[in-house]
Amino acid sequence: MTTLSPLEQSRFNMIEQQIRPWDVLEQSVLEQLVAVKREQFLPPALEAFAFVDMETPLPAGQAMLSPRVEARALQDLHVQKHEKVLEIGAGSGYMAALLAYRAKQVLSLEIVPELVELARANLRRAGINNVEVRLADGSQGAAADGPFDVIVLSGSVAEVPPAILSQLKIGGRLFAVVGGDPVMRATFITRTGEAAYGTQQPWDTEAPRLVNFPAPSAFRF
Known part of the structure; x- marks a missing residue:
């Protein structure tokens, strides 16, 4: 019987106690983790925070999505090897690394210069070379580089801006956590036609707010 190191035991516990119970059962996703x-x-x-069931703190007051949210989003997006992905909110580069294993190319936008450097260094050290981390305000997306097969918002928004939805290819999928405290929902939007979109919100969760995305109107009629 193989004895796991404390680090690998913590990783094993994360997968078995946090990720699998959240219906993340696809073997290729579990192997990636x-x-x-x-x-x-x-x-x-x-x-020390790497395997904790929480939004992991990062420099500049930012945070990574919790491990179970990252894993479930990765599973439910079904990214394919030929696809081009846009991520908004690079953070430490971890979600971009997960996406890169499944996609052809990943463009990850990050507004915080310190995190741009951190993500680039982490991806370089991990030997991942099909990700570009770009210093940019992701709230407008990256229209000049689109359209994209997959768009991932690695944080929450009050609503997904139409300008970003328009950067999906027909048949493309977008993931975001949409809503506000106390109700946020994992939202998957598929572009089904030139101006047609289908939306599913299969699970509840929460995530830190992405910077510069519009807040919802305080008035509703």
């Missing part, structure tokens, strides 16, 4: 070392995408002082 072992292969892509989450702790290596955190500053050394924060490595």
Whole structure:
């Protein structure tokens, strides 16, 4: 019987106690969570948070999505090897790394310069070379680089701006956490035609707000 190191035991516990109970059962996703070392995408002082069921703190007051949200979104998006992905909110680069294993190319936008450098360094150290991390305000997307097969908002928004939806290919999928406290929902939007979209909200969750996305109107008629 193989004895796991404390680090690998923590990773195993994360998968078995947090991820599987959230209906993440696709074997290729579970294998990715072992292969892509989450702790290596955190500053050394924060490595202890790598496997905790929480939004993991990052520099500049930002945070990573919780491990179960990242894993469930990855499973439900069904990213394919030929696809081009846009991520908004690079953070530490971890979600971009997960996406990169499944996609052809990932463009990850990050508004915080410190996090741009952190994500680039983490991805370089992990040997992942099909991700570009760009210093940019992601609230407008990256129309000049689109259209995209998949768009991932690695944080929450009050609503998904039409300008970003328009950057999906027909047949493309977008993931975002949509809503406000106390109700946020994982939202998957598929572009079904030139101006047609289908939306599913299969599970509740929460996530830190992305910067510069519009707030909902305080008035409703």
